Amino acid sequence: MTPDAATIPGALVRAAGRFGDREAVADPHGEVRRSYAELLDRARTVARALVAAGIQAGDRVALCSPNTHHWIEAALGVLYAGAVLVPVNTRFTGPELLDVVRRSDARALFVAGPFLGVDRLEQLWHAGPAPRLEVIVRIPIGPDDEGDWAELTDRAAAVPVARADARAAAVRPDQVADILFTSGTTGRSKGAMSAHRQSLGVAAAWAHRGGLTEADRYLVINPFFHSFGYKAGILAALHSGAALVPQLVFDAGRAMQLVERERITVLPGPPTLYQTLLDRPDRTDRDLSSLRLAVTGAATVPVALVERMRAELSFEVVLTAYGLTEAVVATMCCPDDDPRTVAHTCGRAVAGMAVRIGDAGEILLRGPDVMLGYLDDPQATRQAIDADGWLHTGDVGRLDERGYLTITDRLKDMYICGGFNVYPAEVEQVLARLDGLAESAVVGVPDERLGEVGKAFVIPAPGATLDPDDVIAFCRQRLANYKVPRQVEFRSELPRNPSGKVLKRLLRSQP
Structure with a gap:
């Protein structure tokens, strides 16, 4: 049988x-x-x-x-x-x-x-x-x-x-x-x-959009216990015949060594992974020319990062994607998309999936790959999937005329400053262009006068010198006043979940 x-x-x-x-x-x-x-x-x-x-x-x-x-x-x-x-x-x-x-x-x-x-x-x-x-x-x-x-x-x-x-x-x-x-x-x-x-x-949708084949060698840094490592990793390889090279714990030097030794062609990960590789002073000592495909997401992706990934890390194709545990891969860019499209959108729907924008700009998904439901929790399932089969993601976004999706933010991450809605992802996209700044996360914190104001948690680039006034002044030149963070805190790292998303609830809960 x-x-x-x-x-x-x-x-x-x-x-x-x-x-x-x-x-x-x-x-x-x-x-x-x-x-x-x-x-x-x-x-x-x-x-x-x-x-x-x-x-x-x-x-x-x-x-x-x-x-x-x-x-x-x-x-x-x-x-x-x-x-x-x-x-x-x-x-x-x-x-x-x-x-x-x-x-x-x-x-x-x-x-x-x-x-x-x-x-x-x-x-x-x-x-x-x-x-x-x-x-x-x-x-x-x-x-x-x-x-x-x-x-x-x-x-x-x-x-x-x-x-x-x-x-x-x-x-x-x-x-x-x-x-x-x-x-x-x-x-x-x-x-x-x-x-x-x-x-x-x-798995098939991801493999198809990324052009995965039996000639590929795939360095899997995303944890297998996460949907990406398991379904867009192990199961995508079964579909395509690619060879999997799992990395036990991410170490940039070891990752570059494996790329060279194993002739890795596919290397997905969050934006911070690629930024870390680019910042390594020993990067030019390694032969990374085998790399062809990067797939990223889970955070703001600056256009400059996409361009550097192609120019300095040898990637022929850089794609962004959008998904969540309940649907895994919903949208994905295409190999011929330009750097701006890759940086500012998450691509268009993969095979069989439908995307629309609902109330308050919430992203809704429907299709064959939306989960069956939550284990032993029919109430949470009904709250997540409506009577028409649409999964309510809790993410806010917009669709352009091509059907490409842009994530604005999480509904819960939006805060109201002086009566105006502020979406932290917009502020983070601006901060990504500040020289000397490696990464940022913006949250709303209580303020007696304005209700909430922005607080930026900032990781400086290696060797860079920044102070809070630099960060705030940079934002004032590029954002409406109510969007400008009022507080800046420097960090060496940010709390994350396994997919690389910053755990903003932990940042908001800190004094």
């Missing part, structure tokens, strides 16, 4: 058939390399081990680990066994991990061993009991950590390959494939559920 092609197990089988001995994964952590045929074999092994442990079709399996080949094999194995994948943010504390495990009713957990000084499993047990959690597999990350990963092959021996293949063949396209918990930028996270056909749909 062959799995349905519109399911992730089917996509894996199809990729193994099409790409066979071509490299699927080149993991520099441990120097592990897998062909597509080997990747299918490893996913089958994980699936058989889960079946042997009593995991049933439809059971939820949580996965909390950084970007290595283990994550890819575990995720595909979970799905091959007909179970539901629940990726977990590796930045979560023990109580946050326990919350996801409990709310998802997970029966199994793949979890990294001690990593960056944190033992997540130990934190989980300290946080409290997880009565339904019956199977735990520790993934070895540290040099002295053996984990349980190597034991999967022995466990799998009790289950014939044909039994795992039957599980995979029984999966249907409309079944829930994964539950991704939102980043929680507005409070407690919610579990967005997507079907197999939807997760594959967004």
